[in-house]
Amino acid sequence: xxxxxxxxxxxxxxxxxxxxxxxxxxxxxxxxxxxxxxxxxxxxxxxxxxxxxxxxxxxxxxxxxxxxxxxxxxxxxxxxxxxxxxxxxxxxxxxxxxxxxxxxxxxxxxxxxxxxxxxxxxxxxxxxxxxxxxxxxxxxx
Amino acid sequence: xxxxxxxxxxxxxxxxxxxxxxxxxxxxxxxxxxxxxxxxxxxxxxxxxxxxxxxxxxxxxxxxxxxxxxxxxxxxxxxxxxxxxxxxxxxxxxxxxxxxxxxxxxxxxxxxxxxxxxxxxxxxxxxxxxxxxxxxxxxxxxxxxxxxxxxxxxxxxxxxxxxxxxxxxxxxxxxxxxxxxxxxxxxxxxxxxxxxxxxxxxxxxxxxxxxxxxxxxxxxxxxxxxxxxxxxxxxxxxxxxxxxxxxxxxxxxxxxxxxxxxxxxxxxxxxxxxxxxxxxxxxxxxxxxxxxxxxxxxxxxxx
Numbered sequence: 412x413x414x415x416x417x418x419x420x421x422x423x424x425x426x427x428x429x430x431x432x433x434x435x436x437x438x439x440x441x442x443x444x445x446x447x448x449x450x451x452x453x454x455x456x457x458x459x460x461x462x463x464x465x466x467x468x469x470x471x472x473x474x475x476x477x478x479x480x481x482x483x484x485x486x487x488x489x490x491x492x493x494x495x496x497x498x499x500x501x502x503x504x505x506x507x508x509x510x511x512x513x514x515x516x517x518x519x520x521x522x523x524x525x526x527x528x529x530x531x532x533x534x535x536x537x538x539x540x541x542x543x544x545x546x547x548x549x550x551x552x
Numbered sequence: 553x554x555x556x557x558x559x560x561x562x563x564x565x566x567x568x569x570x571x572x573x574x575x576x577x578x579x580x581x582x583x584x585x586x587x588x589x590x591x592x593x594x595x596x597x598x599x600x601x602x603x604x605x606x607x608x609x610x611x612x613x614x615x616x617x618x619x620x621x622x623x624x625x626x627x628x629x630x631x632x633x634x635x636x637x638x639x640x641x642x643x644x645x646x647x648x649x650x651x652x653x654x655x656x657x658x659x660x661x662x663x664x665x666x667x668x669x670x671x672x673x674x675x676x677x678x679x680x681x682x683x684x685x686x687x688x689x690x691x692x693x694x695x696x697x698x699x700x701x702x703x704x705x706x707x708x709x710x711x712x713x714x715x716x717x718x719x720x721x722x723x724x725x726x727x728x729x730x731x732x733x734x735x736x737x738x739x740x741x742x743x744x745x746x747x748x749x750x751x752x753x754x755x756x757x758x759x760x761x762x763x764x765x766x767x768x769x770x771x772x773x774x775x776x777x778x779x780x781x782x783x784x785x786x787x788x789x790x791x792x793x794x795x796x797x798x799x800x801x802x803x804x805x806x807x808x809x810x811x812x813x814x815x816x817x818x819x820x821x822x823x824x825x826x827x828x829x830x831x832x833x834x835x836x837x838x839x840x841x842x843x844x845x846x847x848x849x850x851x852x853x854x855x
Binding site for chain 1: 607
């Protein structure tokens, strides 16, 4: 078990899922892969297929339409997997708190490991969140 | 003894060198893009992590074929790598020849096609059918180019091909240079790297045939790719540079040849956009086949 998680923390492959975000968080997430920030030095890769993913990056306010898809995708991730909520919307629904379309926050639907606040969070904040995730899961080994 | 060859040379040595090669590839790619790049052990972490993950079998997929396809692929690579190592170092037992090598080198592509069609995913089927077209496209020029050393050395035995280059390597002839250029581009397509990564175009049909693979299956496919990344340049070195040589100063030449071929492949991969499948077929059946035929004619004239 511990070797599994240790290796996972050395190469977390990331799947990026938007549940109705305004795309700012998505742009900032993609920023982390650019030469300026280069998240591949931690072994992180952005993968296109959910079956290859270890970390689910969720951005957006979880509206009614996308929650069904998100649950389906969460069931498809090969376990063990980690979930990161990016942005204020994913963390606490932000300005959509009282909206008819976003009844439940993300962490009431699937277990979230790390929250990265910000609207949108800076790439530095996302990298800090990734490091915190690695430290948090690493300390439980 | 055969078992030792298979495990020590075919699997262990090839896997280690293949993982190092894949790290070189990723690091050079990162440096070309002004990034830092992954740490040295990154390919090992990836494989270990994938081995520990859960295997998800898609509903309605052909279970046995889906699970056995990566194993078929890696067995093909292990067999062909063993063949090369044995021809390199030993002179007794089953030596195999050029035809066996060409035949075994087609197995990894076949296993990817098999796995893609077995996984019952539209993207995987699309990727598998593209892979099939790509195989049909590159096999003809690749075989013609690999025929040049056979004509030059008058033998299909790999050990004879290596020995007959003791005086001068085949890459020194005009026919050898032409054949080497064709062979490197075919290796690019065999490894499914940009510009010929049409089967697994990541931005288009997310990883293609291996889209449904997870856990150990994906780990074996990745390991197979990495081992192929060592085996194919090794084949080119045997055919055109007289094999790996470890006596005195020649060890430097061997490393230079190997790293040179890998660097050429990586630089081509980093400086080209992806082509369409029809463009790839036209490229391989048109100019590449013509150059390969010219090389074969020149070789039969003794040039």
